[in-house]
Amino acid sequence: MNRAFWLWGILFALWMLLSGELSIDHRLLLGFGLATCTLAVWVALRTGTLDRESVPVHLVGRGVGYLLWLAWEIFRSNLRVARIILAPRLRLDPRIVHFQASQRTDLGRFIYANSITLTPGTVTTGIVGDDFEVHAIVGSEVDGSEENDMNRRVATLEGEGDRRAGGSR
Amino acid sequence: MQTLVDALSGALLAGGAFFLLAGALGMVRLPDVFTRMHAGGMTDTMGAGMVLAGLAVHSLASEHWGVTARLVLILGFLWFTSPIATHAVAKAALSGGVRPFTLDGNGDDARAMAGGEGPAGSATAAKGGASS
Numbered sequence: 001m002n003r004a005f006w007l008w009g010i011l012f013a014l015w016m017l018l019s020g021e022l023s024i025d026h027r028l029l030l031g032f033g034l035a036t037c038t039l040a041v042w043v044a045l046r047t048g049t050l051d052r053e054s055v056p057v058h059l060v061g062r063g064v065g066y067l068l069w070l071a072w073e074i075f076r077s078n079l080r081v082a083r084i085i086l087a088p089r090l091r092l093d094p095r096i097v098h099f100q101a102s103q104r105t106d107l108g109r110f111i112y113a114n115s116i117t118l119t120p121g122t123v124t125t126g127i128v129g130d131d132f133e134v135h136a137i138v139g140s141e142v143d144g145s146e147e148n149d150m151n152r153r154v155a156t157l158e159g160e161g162d163r164r165a166g167g168s169r
Numbered sequence: 170m171q172t173l174v175d176a177l178s179g180a181l182l183a184g185g186a187f188f189l190l191a192g193a194l195g196m197v198r199l200p201d202v203f204t205r206m207h208a209g210g211m212t213d214t215m216g217a218g219m220v221l222a223g224l225a226v227h228s229l230a231s232e233h234w235g236v237t238a239r240l241v242l243i244l245g246f247l248w249f250t251s252p253i254a255t256h257a258v259a260k261a262a263l264s265g266g267v268r269p270f271t272l273d274g275n276g277d278d279a280r281a282m283a284g285g286e287g288p289a290g291s292a293t294a295a296k297g298g299a300s301s
Binding site: 018082 | 187188191192194195198199200201202204206207208210214215218235238239242249251252253255256259260263269270271272276282
């Protein structure tokens with residue numbers, strides 16, 4: 001139920017932001033916002049899609065730190081790929097490599113897979129259970145140490161929240 | 170103050186343009202659909218990110234908080250959706266039978282590039298798929 005209030009709050013904040021009118025004087029706009037947000041949350045409640053996966057508010061706190069770290073990683077790997085592409089002679093060694101993921105939830109795996117794809121130079125092409133199939137542009141440079149680091153960070157990101165949810169599942 | 174803002178946002182915009190250009194060059198230079206995805210990822214993440222950051226510097230300096238928030242939202246949506254699109258392209262190419270180009274010659278593209286005894290027809294088909 002707490003989750004429903006979170007969703008409503010986020011949706012309404014988004015509505016206020018995108019409507020461009022950050023004042024309470026605009027009654028019509030405000031009314032439409034209240035109505036649509038309530039309707040959306042009601043539909044989510046009725047269809048039972050309001051769970052840890054669709055509204056992962058429990059990740060917000062630790063997510064900020066992870067996003068900052070990810071942005072730094074994205075910057076570094078961008079420089080690496082730019083250097084490869086702009087070099088007079090292309091030094092490619094593309095190949096498919098495999099990683100073991102240690103996340104317990106689908107949401108954790110989703111975050112890990114997307115993080116791998118977001119850092120240029122590696123793209124997740126398939127997931128079977130814990131086995132990640134990743135295409136790397138220079139396979140010989142991918143020794144798995146950076147991915148292990150990322151894997152560990154995503155596992156801590158989803159971490160404790162799931163032990164708490166263990167009972168309710 | 171205004172000069173500083175202009176310089177900072179100018180540098181960010183120029184940096185973004187650099188990564189966009191590098192990504193576009195990668196599209197031309199790289200051999201197959203899988204390696205080109207990495208170049209595409211560069212324009213999505215760093216190119217768009219730095220351009221939006223450059224714009225955000227301006228909107229922050231002129232205290233347009235709403236505009237800044239919307240720029241951040243754009244970047245957020247882009248960073249959430251683009252890996253999914255990339256993954257969909259990769260998966261479609263793999264299940265469509267495009268074999269990744271590798272140096273040791275597993276794959277039609279490698280054989281075609283090495284001057285090829287590979288089936289020319291399928292190699293051109295794979296290339297066509299990659300460039301479209």
